[in-house]
Amino acid sequence: MLELNSCVSLGGKTYRLEKLLGKGKGGYSYLSSCGGEFFVVKQIHHEPCSYYTFGDKIQSELNDYSRLKASGIRIPRMISCDTKNERLVKEFIDGPTVESLAQSGLLMPEYIEQAEEMCRILYPLGLNIDYYPTNFIVRDGLLYYIDYECNSYSDEWNFENWGKKYWVNRCLSGEEK
Known part of the structure; x- marks a missing residue:
């Protein structure tokens, strides 16, 4: 888990982690700011999940993003990915769940x-x-x-x-x- 109010760099930009949006099976998602705009930084985690089997989580994210993007359904755009640190930056879609x-x-x-x-x-x-x-x-x-x-x-x-x-x-x- 990353620390709130800390900064992470991806793709030559620095993102400030403002708020934890949620934890899923594969990672933590943070509302982040950069240049006056909001984004989502997702940090992959390797915590156990009793009902789901994972392979390479970051590669799965990239593969799944490609498949969903090609499908044409509405998803947030991927902005950047750091495979070494297992992080990615997504477009922030503001609204209620x-x-x-x-x-x-x-x-x-x-x-x-x-x-x-x-x-x-x-x-x-x-x-x-x-x-x-x-x-x-x-x-x-x-x-x-x-x-x-x-x-x-x-x-x-x-x-x-x-x-x-x-x-x-x-x-x-x-x-x-």
Whole structure:
């Protein structure tokens, strides 16, 4: 874990770590500033995860980003990557998460429709994404998948059988992951 208010350098720029945005299976994400703009710095971690097997995490991030970018779904642009220190910088997508919208009773049907549209793009490519509701941000009425994780398609982990139920049922009941 990186220290808040410290700075990291990537791609010839210095980013100040302002706030911890969250911890996922693969890393910590920080709201960071550089030149008056906000970005996300993700630091890969190697903490154990009982339900997921990893290979080379930073290479997986790069490979998954390439696949998702090629798919055309809305994701944050990758700004820079430091494979040696296992860090990357992403575009910051400002807005509420699907989880916070659901918990506030503001999860609109059009956000579910937009997720289903992503599925119509991803499934023929043989891909699932991590449909956990904190991985989606709404900005200006548009849904963005802010993680880069994607896996081979399986019915068990598709939106209809896992993600959608999680969005609608568990988020609204306030259950934790």
